[in-house]
Amino acid sequence: MKSYIYTIGITLLISACGQKTIVEKTIGEQLADRLQSLQQKGIMMGHQDDPMYGVAWPGTYAGDSAELGKSDVLETVGDYPAVMGFDLGGIEMGDAKNLDSVPFTRIHDELIAHHERGGIVTLSWHPRNPLTGGTAWDTKDSTVVKSILEGGSQHEKFQTWMKRVGDFVEMLKDKDGQPVPIIFRPWHENNGSWFWWGQLLCTDDEFHGLWNMLQDYMNSRGFDNLLWSYSPNLDGGWTEERFLQRYPGNDRVTLIGEDAYQWGTEEDFKNALVADLTFLSDFAKKNGKQLAMTECGLKNMTDSTWWTRVLLPVMEQYPVSYFLLWRNYKEEYFGPSPDLPCAADFKKLYEAKNTMFLKEISK
Numbered sequence: 001m002k003s004y005i006y007t008i009g010i011t012l013l014i015s016a017c018g019q020k021t022i023v024e025k026t027i028g029e030q031l032a033d034r035l036q037s038l039q040q041k042g043i044m045m046g047h048q049d050d051p052m053y054g055v056a057w058p059g060t061y062a063g064d065s066a067e068l069g070k071s072d073v074l075e076t077v078g079d080y081p082a083v084m085g086f087d088l089g090g091i092e093m094g095d096a097k098n099l100d101s102v103p104f105t106r107i108h109d110e111l112i113a114h115h116e117r118g119g120i121v122t123l124s125w126h127p128r129n130p131l132t133g134g135t136a137w138d139t140k141d142s143t144v145v146k147s148i149l150e151g152g153s154q155h156e157k158f159q160t161w162m163k164r165v166g167d168f169v170e171m172l173k174d175k176d177g178q179p180v181p182i183i184f185r186p187w188h189e190n191n192g193s194w195f196w197w198g199q200l201l202c203t204d205d206e207f208h209g210l211w212n213m214l215q216d217y218m219n220s221r222g223f224d225n226l227l228w229s230y231s232p233n234l235d236g237g238w239t240e241e242r243f244l245q246r247y248p249g250n251d252r253v254t255l256i257g258e259d260a261y262q263w264g265t266e267e268d269f270k271n272a273l274v275a276d277l278t279f280l281s282d283f284a285k286k287n288g289k290q291l292a293m294t295e296c297g298l299k300n301m302t303d304s305t306w307w308t309r310v311l312l313p314v315m316e317q318y319p320v321s322y323f324l325l326w327r328n329y330k331e332e333y334f335g336p337s338p339d340l341p342c343a344a345d346f347k348k349l350y351e352a353k354n355t356m357f358l359k360e361i362s363k
């Protein structure tokens with residue numbers, strides 16, 4: 001493990017009843033400190049499923065034999081992303097592979113490998129619909145959240161689902177047996193209504209019940225290596241009142257994320273992003289939280305200069321800790337690949353003074 005882990009203010013002195021007690025910071029708190037100090041230096045680049053498959057290589061889609069650590073980002077700029085994201089969707093069913101056909105054994109190995117090389121890791125979860133048996137995107141029934149809360153018909157089943165998530169998280173230990181620090185961001189994009197936990201699919205109270213049930217369960221298992229991120233989607237119209245309706249609370253969240261894709265025009269995207277980052281950075285500052293773009297991108301890089309011309313100029317005006325481009329699946333990619341026209345722009349992004357990749361954060 002790198003020495004910086006030990007040097008980030010491991011201990012904190014508190015004075016209680018005149019006696020000095022040494023309180024060790026948890027692994028999650030140490031990660032929060034690390035994010036905060038890195039944010040002073042620049043914006044970290046992140047990529048979902050980075051070492052799993054690429055635009056031109058099937059990787060895990062071809063089976064378990066994919067070369068460990070292969071990466072489109074690495075092949076484009078000679079460095080790994082600072083942050084790698086992986087998804088747990090399917091773990092709740094006891095499946096061997098996640099919803100994108102990546103074996104969980106592989107997620108385990110790559111996640112630990114990235115941590116061991118000094119990188120930061122984040123987990124999302126697209127669980128299936130516990131009531132209908134459909135996917136996370138099955139929104140035809142609006143009583144799903146209610147059904148898994150205490151007294152609901154799916155409550156027991158969901159306890160098993162949470163246990164399976166917990167069992168996987170428990171296995172994420174480094175070579176010294178220490179739990180790996182992880183940014184965990186469940187129930188993402190909840191201000192949209194495309195997932196069964198979305199805005200129109202549950203009440204404010206039900207959403208809080210859902211968040212708290214999972215967080216309290218994970219806490220009860222002692223996972224203090226998790227840094228909890230609340231990641232709503234690009235909104236464009238936040239008011240404090242509306243944001244607070246579903247915000248889990250300052251005692252439950254360390255990082256405020258924003259999932260922001262450009263699906264429509266560049267102008268609409270920029271306007272919404274500026275509005276959101278203005279609101280969220282202000283909220284984060286007032287409440288002592290970190291800010292990140294926990295997912296973002298332009299599908300299939302239809303504009304090969306988008307990263308340095310559209311994304312970076314907006315992001316760099318705010319205290320953004322990292323931005324995580326979504327996955328490089330051949331039919332749907334958001335990152336670079338050496339032979340694509342966007343590779344040149346990605347190199348510019350790499351060379352920009354205020355972006356950071358793995359080498360910069362692990363030295």
Ligand code: BMA
Nearest residue numbers: 087089099100126326327332
């Ligand atoms: C979505 C899409 C899906 C994928 C899911 C989970 O945004 O990329 O194809 O299954 O994320 O990774």
